[in-house]
Amino acid sequence: MIAGGGDYPPALARIVTGRGGDIFIAAIEGVGDPSAYGDAPVKVYRLGQLGSLIEELRRRGIADLVMLGGLPRPSFGSLRPELATLRYLPYFAKAFQGGDDHLLSRVVRFFEDQGFRVHGPAEIAPELAMPPGPLGRQSATEHQKNLLQRGFSLIEALSPFDVGQAAILADHRVVAVEAAEGTDAMIARVGDLVARRRLKLTEGDGVLVKAPKAGQDLRVDMPAIGEQTLRNVKAAGLAGIGVRAGQVLVGDRAALGRLADELGLFVEGIA
Incomplete structure (x- = not known):
């Protein structure tokens, strides 16, 4: 390795x-x-x-x-x-x-x-990747799943520009797209907008989407989330995370599911 x-x-x-x-x-x-x-x-x-x-x-x-x-x-x-x-x-x-x-x-x-x-x-090690469905007890609502699907479509559409692998959506619109700063910095940027009242998130609305770009070689550049991602999402006031099942690393699934329950977030793999 x-x-x-x-x-x-x-x-x-x-x-x-x-x-x-x-x-x-x-x-x-x-x-x-x-x-x-x-x-x-x-x-x-x-x-x-x-x-x-x-x-x-x-x-x-x-x-x-x-x-x-x-x-x-x-x-x-x-x-x-x-x-x-x-x-x-x-x-x-x-x-x-x-x-x-x-x-x-x-x-x-x-x-x-x-x-x-x-x-x-x-x-x-297939067990390191996100399985289909939620990791914890909480699942995405239909509204949240619609936002997630829009986010997946956005990442695919931006793929020719070699931008990032993540986006945040809320209130039927795109709030942020990951670029060179990385996922954690993008989440923090949204949290700052919320804290300064430049952006208002209604409860259960904001979601983080994480997925590979179209044609991305998953052998060498597989997206990943971890415990810190969940904590950052909670701090920013988002409702949860949706990722492409089988195409994003999550590590210890059980531990991440427990943390999602503790934080009151959904973390779900979408086929």
């Missing part, structure tokens, strides 16, 4: 080792905690050490890769390539000439060209 930051890479490692499988973690320098993987073998790499990483994977006889975890988009000039990586630079110079979808698809293609098989996290 090529691991970025967040809770999902350690969670996936625990699932694999809990089944008796073997896993090697290549942790990206500065974005994750190498000590979070227990007894699993971990080695830290900076982005400019791609050549060393490939050599290590081949030395270990590894053919199957999964890439998981948060990673701020670097600039091409910040890579500081080692000698073994220099020959790959022309490829990645072109990869950086586009949005995130373009860059990530080129990363996947690069590893495939090197002979590796790239798998999505939900392919390795």
Whole structure:
């Protein structure tokens, strides 16, 4: 596993080792905690050490890769390539000439060209993905489901522009769309509008929608929500979250369902 930051890479490692499988973690320098993987073998790499990483994977006889975890988009000039990586630079110079979808698809293609098989996290551990239906006791109302469907349509329509994977809808209209700031910052922006009375949400109206863009490669860029997402949604005065079932990571489903009940939110997977 090529691991970025967040809770999902350690969670996936625990699932694999809990089944008796073997896993090697290549942790990206500065974005994750190498000590979070227990007894699993971990080695830290900076982005400019791609050549060393490939050599290590081949030395270990590894053919199957999964890439998981948060990673701020670097600039091409910040890579500081080692000698073994220099020959790959022309490829990645072109990869950086586009949005995130373009860059990530080129990363996947690069590893495939090197002979590796790239798998999505939900392919390795389906239990990490959102199932159909609600996680807790509360379900979305028909009005809320209509808002969610409008949100899914919005994300699909915006896909060619490589914008974000989330939106907030309320009162039959779009309130916010995720861009480069990320989902949590978008939710906070709406919460600030509510606090300053620039936006009024009636009880049970505002919803967060999270879904992949059309054509998004879920092997390397699968949307995710977590406990902090739920807390942020509650703080902003929203009623709940709707995500595409099977296409968004949620981690510990039972724990997220309990938190949704505690906060009085719905968290629902929509087919």
